Protein backbone atom coordinates (compact mmCIF):
# COMPACT_ATOMS: atom_id res chain seq x y z
CA UNK A 1 0.00 0.00 0.00
CA UNK A 2 1.27 3.44 -0.94
CA UNK A 3 0.83 6.73 0.80
CA UNK A 4 -2.40 8.72 0.93
CA UNK A 5 -3.02 11.37 -1.71
CA UNK A 6 -5.57 14.15 -1.98
CA UNK A 7 -8.16 13.89 -4.77
CA UNK A 8 -7.94 16.87 -7.14
CA UNK A 9 -11.70 16.82 -7.73
CA UNK A 10 -13.22 16.36 -4.29
CA UNK A 11 -10.28 16.85 -1.92
CA UNK A 12 -10.72 13.46 -0.20
CA UNK A 13 -7.65 11.47 0.68
CA UNK A 14 -7.23 7.94 -0.69
CA UNK A 15 -4.48 5.44 -1.35
CA UNK A 16 -2.23 6.42 -4.27
CA UNK A 17 -2.30 2.85 -5.62
CA UNK A 18 -5.99 3.30 -6.46
CA UNK A 19 -6.64 4.16 -10.10
CA UNK A 20 -9.77 6.19 -9.25
CA UNK A 21 -10.91 8.20 -6.28
CA UNK A 22 -13.23 5.94 -4.24
CA UNK A 23 -15.36 8.95 -3.29
CA UNK A 24 -15.98 10.81 -6.58
CA UNK A 25 -14.62 8.35 -9.10
CA UNK A 26 -12.32 10.84 -10.84
CA UNK A 27 -9.21 9.39 -12.41
CA UNK A 28 -5.96 9.37 -10.48
CA UNK A 29 -3.37 9.86 -13.23
CA UNK A 30 -0.15 8.41 -11.72
CA UNK A 31 -1.94 5.14 -10.79
CA UNK A 32 -3.65 5.02 -14.18
CA UNK A 33 -0.31 5.63 -15.86
CA UNK A 34 1.29 2.93 -13.72
CA UNK A 35 -1.42 0.47 -14.68
CA UNK A 36 -0.99 1.36 -18.35
CA UNK A 37 2.81 1.07 -18.11
CA UNK A 38 2.41 -2.26 -16.31
CA UNK A 39 0.29 -3.54 -19.21
CA UNK A 40 2.87 -2.30 -21.72
CA UNK A 41 5.61 -3.93 -19.66
CA UNK A 42 3.65 -7.22 -19.62
CA UNK A 43 3.24 -7.07 -23.41
CA UNK A 44 6.92 -6.28 -23.82
CA UNK A 45 7.86 -9.23 -21.60
CA UNK A 46 5.49 -11.52 -23.49
CA UNK A 47 7.08 -10.42 -26.77
CA UNK A 48 10.53 -11.01 -25.33
CA UNK A 49 9.54 -14.49 -24.14
CA UNK A 50 8.04 -15.19 -27.57
CA UNK A 51 11.27 -14.07 -29.26
CA UNK A 52 13.43 -16.09 -26.86
CA UNK A 53 11.41 -19.26 -27.34
CA UNK A 54 10.78 -19.03 -31.08
CA UNK A 55 13.86 -17.29 -32.48
CA UNK A 56 16.84 -17.69 -30.18
CA UNK A 57 16.39 -21.37 -29.23
CA UNK A 58 16.02 -22.67 -32.80
CA UNK A 59 18.98 -20.48 -33.72
CA UNK A 60 21.09 -22.20 -31.09
CA UNK A 61 19.85 -25.58 -32.30
CA UNK A 62 20.77 -24.62 -35.87
CA UNK A 63 24.22 -23.48 -34.76
CA UNK A 64 24.73 -26.77 -32.92
CA UNK A 65 23.57 -28.73 -35.98
CA UNK A 66 25.97 -26.76 -38.22
CA UNK A 67 28.87 -27.36 -35.80
CA UNK A 68 27.99 -31.08 -35.69
CA UNK A 69 27.84 -31.29 -39.51
CA UNK A 70 31.17 -29.44 -39.80
CA UNK A 71 32.75 -31.85 -37.30
CA UNK A 72 31.43 -34.89 -39.21
CA UNK A 73 32.64 -33.42 -42.53
CA UNK A 74 36.03 -32.63 -40.99
CA UNK A 75 36.36 -36.22 -39.70
CA UNK A 76 35.35 -37.67 -43.10
CA UNK A 77 37.81 -35.37 -44.90
CA UNK A 78 40.56 -36.34 -42.44
CA UNK A 79 39.85 -40.06 -43.03
CA UNK A 80 39.83 -39.59 -46.83
CA UNK A 81 43.07 -37.54 -46.75
CA UNK A 82 44.68 -40.12 -44.46
CA UNK A 83 43.59 -42.90 -46.83
CA UNK A 84 44.96 -41.09 -49.90
CA UNK A 85 48.17 -40.26 -48.06
CA UNK A 86 48.63 -43.89 -46.89
CA UNK A 87 47.94 -45.34 -50.36
CA UNK A 88 50.19 -42.68 -51.90
CA UNK A 89 52.95 -43.68 -49.49
CA UNK A 90 52.51 -47.35 -50.43
CA UNK A 91 52.72 -46.51 -54.14
CA UNK A 92 55.79 -44.39 -53.52
CA UNK A 93 57.37 -47.16 -51.42
CA UNK A 94 56.83 -49.60 -54.29
CA UNK A 95 58.37 -47.18 -56.76
CA UNK A 96 61.28 -46.50 -54.38
CA UNK A 97 61.79 -50.24 -54.04
CA UNK A 98 61.86 -50.67 -57.83
CA UNK A 99 64.30 -47.76 -58.15
CA UNK A 100 66.49 -49.26 -55.43
CA UNK A 101 66.48 -52.63 -57.19
CA UNK A 102 67.33 -50.94 -60.50
CA UNK A 103 70.14 -48.93 -58.91
CA UNK A 104 71.44 -52.05 -57.16
CA UNK A 105 71.50 -53.87 -60.50
CA UNK A 106 73.23 -50.92 -62.10
CA UNK A 107 75.65 -50.72 -59.19
CA UNK A 108 76.46 -54.40 -59.50
CA UNK A 109 77.02 -54.08 -63.25
CA UNK A 110 79.17 -50.97 -62.70
CA UNK A 111 81.16 -52.78 -60.05
CA UNK A 112 81.62 -55.67 -62.41
CA UNK A 113 82.86 -53.27 -65.12
CA UNK A 114 85.16 -51.54 -62.61
CA UNK A 115 86.63 -54.82 -61.41
CA UNK A 116 87.10 -55.81 -65.07
CA UNK A 117 89.48 -52.89 -65.64
Ligand SMILES: [Zn+2]
Pocket residue numbers: 007008009010011012021022023024025026
Ligand atom coordinates in the same frame (compact mmCIF):
# COMPACT_ATOMS: atom_id res chain seq x y z
ZN1 LIG B 1 -12.47 12.41 -5.36
